[in-house]
Amino acid sequence: MDFSFTRAQVLARDMARSFAQAELAPYAQQWDEQARFPAEAIAKMGPLGFMGMCIPREYGGSALDGVSYVLVIEELASVCASTAIIVSVHNSVGAYPIYLMGSDEQKTKYLPDLATGRKLGAFALTEPNVGSDPASIETSARSDGGFFILNGTKTFITSAGTSDTVIVMASTDRAQRGRGISAFIVEKSFPGITVGTHENKLGIRASDTCELIFENCRVPRANLLGPEGAGLRAALNALGFGRVGVAAQAIGVARCAMEAAVHYSRERNQFGKPIGSFQAIQWMIADMATEIEAARLLTLRAAKLKDEGRPFATEGSMAKLFASETAMRTATKAVQIHGGYGCMKDYVVERCFRDAKVIEIYEGTSEIQRLIISGSVIKK
Amino acid sequence: MAPLSIIVTVKQVPDTNEVRIDPKTNSLMREGIPSILNPEDANAVEAALRLRDEHGGSVTAITMGPPQAEAVLEEVLCLGVDRAVLLSDRAFAGSDTLLTAFTLSRAVLKMKKFDLILCGRQAIDGDTAQVGPQLAAFLGIPQVTYAEEIVFSEGLFRIQRGLEHTRELVAARPPLLVTVSASGPVPRHGSLYALAAACSGEHIKRWGARELALPPSMLGLSASPTAVKKIFEPDRSVKGEAFEGSEKEMAAQLIVRLRETGCL
Ligand SMILES: Cc1cc2nc3c(=O)[nH]c(=O)nc-3n(C[C@H](O)[C@H](O)[C@H](O)COP(=O)(O)OP(=O)(O)OC[C@H]3O[C@@H](n4cnc5c(N)ncnc54)[C@H](O)[C@@H]3O)c2cc1C
Numbered sequence: 208m209d210f211s212f213t214r215a216q217v218l219a220r221d222m223a224r225s226f227a228q229a230e231l232a233p234y235a236q237q238w239d240e241q242a243r244f245p246a247e248a249i250a251k252m253g254p255l256g257f258m259g260m261c262i263p264r265e266y267g268g269s270a271l272d273g274v275s276y277v278l279v280i281e282e283l284a285s286v287c288a289s290t291a292i293i294v295s296v297h298n299s300v301g302a303y304p305i306y307l308m309g310s311d312e313q314k315t316k317y318l319p320d321l322a323t324g325r326k327l328g329a330f331a332l333t334e335p336n337v338g339s340d341p342a343s344i345e346t347s348a349r350s351d352g353g354f355f356i357l358n359g360t361k362t363f364i365t366s367a368g369t370s371d372t373v374i375v376m377a378s379t380d381r382a383q384r385g386r387g388i389s390a391f392i393v394e395k396s397f398p399g400i401t402v403g404t405h406e407n408k409l410g411i412r413a414s415d416t417c418e419l420i421f422e423n424c425r426v427p428r429a430n431l432l433g434p435e436g437a438g439l440r441a442a443l444n445a446l447g448f449g450r451v452g453v454a455a456q457a458i459g460v461a462r463c464a465m466e467a468a469v470h471y472s473r474e475r476n477q478f479g480k481p482i483g484s485f486q487a488i489q490w491m492i493a494d495m496a497t498e499i500e501a502a503r504l505l506t507l508r509a510a511k512l513k514d515e516g517r518p519f520a521t522e523g524s525m526a527k528l529f530a531s532e533t534a535m536r537t538a539t540k541a542v543q544i545h546g547g548y549g550c551m552k553d554y555v556v557e558r559c560f561r562d563a564k565v566i567e568i569y570e571g572t573s574e575i576q577r578l579i580i581s582g583s584v585i586k587k
Numbered sequence: 588m589a590p591l592s593i594i595v596t597v598k599q600v601p602d603t604n605e606v607r608i609d610p611k612t613n614s615l616m617r618e619g620i621p622s623i624l625n626p627e628d629a630n631a632v633e634a635a636l637r638l639r640d641e642h643g644g645s646v647t648a649i650t651m652g653p654p655q656a657e658a659v660l661e662e663v664l665c666l667g668v669d670r671a672v673l674l675s676d677r678a679f680a681g682s683d684t685l686l687t688a689f690t691l692s693r694a695v696l697k698m699k700k701f702d703l704i705l706c707g708r709q710a711i712d713g714d715t716a717q718v719g720p721q722l723a724a725f726l727g728i729p730q731v732t733y734a735e736e737i738v739f740s741e742g743l744f745r746i747q748r749g750l751e752h753t754r755e756l757v758a759a760r761p762p763l764l765v766t767v768s769a770s771g772p773v774p775r776h777g778s779l780y781a782l783a784a785a786c787s788g789e790h791i792k793r794w795g796a797r798e799l800a801l802p803p804s805m806l807g808l809s810a811s812p813t814a815v816k817k818i819f820e821p822d823r824s825v826k827g828e829a830f831e832g833s834e835k836e837m838a839a840q841l842i843v844r845l846r847e848t849g850c851l
Contacts, residue, residue, distance in 0.1 A: 213786070214658070214661060214786045215782050215783065215785075215786040218661055218662065218665060218777070218782055218785070218786065219779060219782055221662075221777075222665060222776065222777040222778075222779065222782075225776065225777070226776050226777075229776070230776075251776070254778070255776055255777070255778045255779055255780070256778055256779030256780040256782075257779060260779065269778075269779040269780045269782070270783070271779060271782070275782075279779075
């Protein structure tokens with residue numbers, strides 16, 4: 208088994224690292240504190256290919272493999288988890304489903320702008336009453352001649368305010384539950400869409416998370432993505448890949464927390480020596496390093512399976528589950544190692560701690576990942 | 588206006604922020620130290636790309652080093668360099684700055700005509716700032732060092748040199764060689780779009796002693812007139828001395844000490 212990266216994978220990682228150092232590191236703390244969307248950084252990423260990583264050249268993408276993709280997301284997240292999720296959501300669930308399931312006309316119409324970052328993509332499944340159980344969504348899409356009329360409310364939608372296109376899941380046949388859900392490519396400029404509350408969040412604060420309200424929103428029939436009734440499957444497929452990116456994001460956050468903790472444990476003296484000389488601290492760091500490594504291997508494996516065209520949904524869920532919980536455990540220990548200083552906004556571990564918590568929730572909570580994993584294991 | 592043909596020399600160097608000197612052997616401990624593109628070479632590449640983007644033409648990067656130095660060529664290809672040449676041969680090992688410049692000059696002569704050669708001012712591992720000027724000398728072309736800004740108009744390069752306390756504006760006709768300093772243009776970010784082509788190997792030529800038709804008398808360590816005698820960390824410890832007494836007394840003592848130490 209070959210654990211080495213290709214030169215292209217290493218270079219992709221290095222480019223993301225140096226971009227993150229130059230364009231994200233100086234501002235990440237401020238963006239978090241002010242809950243400010245990193246518009247300038249996102250604008251710079253388009254022409255560099257960061258917004259079309261999973262899209263082929265012919266549609267304007269930079270066509271990276273899955274392994275490079277997760278390496279890039281980890282690098283971005285190790286500096287700014289908010290930027291990483293904006294990029295991950297845009298790539299994996301904002302643009303990629305159009306490539307996977309779109310008609311030629313839809314691909315030609317939407318992908319070039321998304322893949323080059325001229326437009327930003329979002330993905331809307333969650334509703335006020337529906338989170339973990341997407342088969343029960345209430346947003347409806349009624350067929351009306353050449354249009355579908357959408358009504359309902361989506362909530363907690365990443366980039367809802369800043370995006371240009373949203374892939375919206377709506378029920379075309381309530382009686383069919385999951386099999387009655389369809390996916391639509393909705394342009395934000397379509398009449399009948401309002402952006403609601405901009406959420407003021409615990410973590411991932413620089414990402415813009417809001418409500419989207421559909422009131423008799425007219426969506427042309429041509430914007431139905433995939434066959435009618437195939438929307439839930441499409442959504443779950445997209446999230447399957449999205450989760451691999453979220454796992455990489457979690458690893459980035461964990462790595463950031465660990466690096467800060469290692470640094471601090473060398474600098475901080477108590478009882479006349481660096482706290483890093485105490486075994487209690489050393490063991491925490493050993494656990495962090497081991498778990499991060501394990502999380503990274505799970506994530507790379509899921510990415511590699513995707514690159515080989517093999518199923519990766521279970522492995523992707525394992526990666527997302529383990530990496531996000533690793534990020535939470537690592538950030539918790541990193542704050543502990545910082546003592547009182549770790550509770551202060553001047554130290555990055557405080558932000559890591561808040562960001563890690565959110566990662567355990569979106570794109571499927573830890574409980575839902577366990578449901579998916581156990582389902583696949585017990586079925587076998 | 589005719590497009591510009593630009594050559595830029597680049598070097599792979601150890602990240603000296605992380606290099607230590609082995610106190611026993613007095614040599615650089617390079618083990619496990621990441622290799623990077625020499626920082627001022629990145630400024631030179633940026634200067635080259637800006638000139639090309641404005642006037643058209645092409646940028647060719649050239650490096651001399653071990654096979655793994657190809658990594659810096661892939662890196663500059665991702666920045667937008669059009670093609671690259673790797674000069675690599677076991678026989679080149681141990682080349683000093685003079686021989687490096689000579690070897691580079693042979694490679695430049697093997698390429699078709701050029702208008703401008705850009706080099707980083709110096710490499711962070713050797714800090715000699717010799718290769719650029721020596722390369723110009725071997726090619727018999729004018730050189731301008733410490734460039735911060737280069738513009739091209741009406742067949743003339745106008746170069747702003749950053750000197751210690753002044754700026755100097757120089758105009759020169761092609762072909763010429765310019766070394767670019769860290770206050771030169773800020774390097775752009777690499778593009779993921781360029782990645783596949785950069786790593787395909789299609790845009791990188793590999794030349795050794797044979798391709799450059801170099802005689803054995805002009806190869807490697809034995810032909811290099813410079814030898815490193817010793818590398819050591821200078822003793823930077825300074826001992827302070829405090830005087831006591833009235834201002835007058837202290838001043839008098841200070842004058843005595845300054846005379847003793849030959850400062851006055
Ligand atoms: C910052 C942020 C960004 C987001 N971005 C998006 C986005 O872009 N698009 C989008 O569609 N959604 C988005 N979401 C929504 C997110 O995916 C949901 O919050 C998540 O799926 C959980 O749904 P819920 O909040 O309704 O919780 P619920 O489903 O109500 O769950 C509540 C609790 O019950 C548990 N639970 C539920 N069902 C089970 C079960 N069967 N077995 C065991 N435990 C169970 C859950 O794990 C959780 O602990 C985002 C959320 C956040 C916080």
